[in-house]
Amino acid sequence: MAQGQAKKTKPPAVKLTQRKQTGNRVIKPKKVALQKQQRANKKHTSGLTAMTEKSLAGRAGHLELLRGGKKDRKEAAIAATAKQAKKG
Numbered sequence: 001m002a003q004g005q006a007k008k009t010k011p012p013a014v015k016l017t018q019r020k021q022t023g024n025r026v027i028k029p030k031k032v033a034l035q036k037q038q039r040a041n042k043k044h045t046s047g048l049t050a051m052t053e054k055s056l057a058g059r060a061g062h063l064e065l066l067r068g069g070k071k072d073r074k075e076a077a078i079a080a081t082a083k084q085a086k087k088g
Contacts, residue, residue, distance in 0.1 A: 029035050 029038055
């Protein structure tokens with residue numbers, strides 16, 4: 001008697017072994033003086049972060065994700081020469 005093909009069972013689904021990692025919790029200050037201090041700190045560090053990112057973008061100009069690199073400078077130079085050609 002002819003038999004049909006053997007039925008293959010599906011492998012069990014992969015279980016997620018690692019839980020989602022959560023970030024650090026920030027406890028906001030309750031005293032007014034500390035709140036003002038934190039606001040000032042946040043305001044000044046944002047400027048530092050922006051300057052750091054801009055300087056990194058200038059060094060790594062070949063990266064297209066960062067702005068303010070070699071690519072932007074070349075485009076600005078081309079635009080400036082085109083503008084001068086129109087005037088002269």
